[in-house]
Amino acid sequence: MEKVLVVGSGAGGATVAKDLAEKGMDVTIFEKGNWINAAKAYQCYDNMDVGVELLKATCVGGTTLVTAGNAVRTCQKEFKNIGINIDHELLEVERELNVNTLPDSHIGEGTRNIVEAASNLGLKMEKMPKFIDPLKCIPCGQCFLGCPRHAKWSALSYLEEAENSGVKILSNTSVEKIITKNGVVQGVKTDEKEYYSDMVVLSAGAIETPRILVRSGLNAGEQLFVDTFITVGGILKDIKFNKEVSTNSLWKGIDFILTPHYTSTTAEMLKTTGYGANDILGMMVMIKDDRSGMVTETGVVKENTAHDVGLLTEGSAVAGAILETAGVDTSTIVSTPARGAHPGGTAAIGEVVDTNLETEINGLYVADASVFPSSPGSPPVLTIMALAKRLAKYLSEN
Structure with a gap:
């Protein structure tokens, strides 16, 4: 053997x-x-x-x-x-x-608002395919945890x-x-x-x-690449988006995607507004970043190239327009620092x-x-x- x-x-x-x-x-x-x-x-x-x-x-x-x-x-x-x-x-x-998409019962109000707003702007979002059993899933916003x-x-x-x-x-x-x-x-x-x-x-x-x-x-x-991403978000009172199934729809741009996304980082950035986690609506911008990083025995380096920054900027503009159309207070919209997931x-x-x-x-x-x-x-x-x-x-x- x-x-x-x-x-x-x-x-x-x-x-x-x-x-x-x-x-x-x-x-x-x-x-x-x-x-x-x-x-x-x-x-x-x-x-x-x-x-x-x-x-x-x-x-x-x-x-x-x-x-x-x-x-x-x-x-x-x-x-x-x-x-x-x-x-x-x-x-x-x-x-x-x-693998399948989740039923409508698992699509929260925040995600529905984003999908409808994108449609009003001429952008058709699709349901995200998932390996989640809807019979066991009670939406709670804990997927990433x-x-x-x-x-x-x-x-x-x-x-x-x-x-x-x-x-x-x-x-x-x-x-x-x-x-x-x-x-x-x-x-x-x-x-x-x-x-x-x-x-x-x-x-x-x-x-x-x-x-x-x-x-x-x-x-x-x-x-090294890392699928660089940021989250753009702002205030929409009592939306309770933080309790929804994460990233439950998808729009594909050229070399980037947009998906509804809540992160506690946005809540921390907006804590001075007097609103909390239940009041935030956000979108992830994830790009096909350049292979510009390096792994060594003692460290890892991955910085954004001009091309990466351009894609993040383009994606952020689209996400911001969708969030504004969805009713987010534009004076509260913020963007997280760049992160890498993959x-x-x-x-x-x-x-x-x-x-x-x-x-x-x-x-x-x-x-x-x-x-x-x-x-x-x-x-x-x-x-x-x-x-x-x-x-x-x-x-x-x-």
Whole structure:
């Protein structure tokens, strides 16, 4: 039985581990973080100030525990252009996660106001596809903190299936480097011991994966993107938008998207108005940012380029017009500082890995957003999982 070590338990790691175990392989997952109840996932945020604030979580299941449950297809055309077709795998993921839009009963007043206002401006917003079970979901605005009712899919579901198929999960275990011999993978070295295997799949995310690669003698970590975003918001009394399902509709611009979004940062910025969280209506502007960042052993740098600033400005203007049409007091509209939600690009296909996601080290693969050729500018979970499924098929067949 072939032995595979998977580093990281988020969208990519959980998927490849589950699928390989179902094919009869001996799989062990290494996870730097702890096991935690999904409802308390907010305790695992370990955000970084890298020029923009980079939002991420370290725990078993990774950042999937604190996503908004958004299920959009991203970079499908870009991958096809470099010879990678994931159409079938995307369909598989969508079936397994029961991806669908939520019923009208789960669309709050704030989101309805935004959709209607956008329509009045000639902008047609669509419902956001979600991996959320409407029968379990009682809208509460907690999606980004960890779902208290377990209505939202997270990698914990796949990890449970993986364990049932014999996968071993070692939490609180950091992988330091890859063990190699004559250019062939032999296993991994953690902070405590060495583990040996036939193959290794790195799915530690676009910050930690390149660090492990560099410590193992490969070049990685350059051309980081983060899907830079800001939230534009203002006062609309008693709207109670903060209690709604997060980011429940979508408008696609050129290289940016707009979606209804509440953040406590806006509430903090507007606290001097005398209004509170129940009185804020907001929209997220997320852009396809340039691959202008870098990950090193000791730090991360990602600053906005002139192109990034231009996209954020354009998106903010559209969001502001929609909010004004929706009834927001224009004298109260503010914009949060730039943040990043989806780091990637630091071990890109054609630069660090080939089209089978294999590095120069024979038997060492990468299955996370590190391999993306460009910023998706929208949630990448489905695409990461589709790539991981494609990799699992390749490894089991070869």
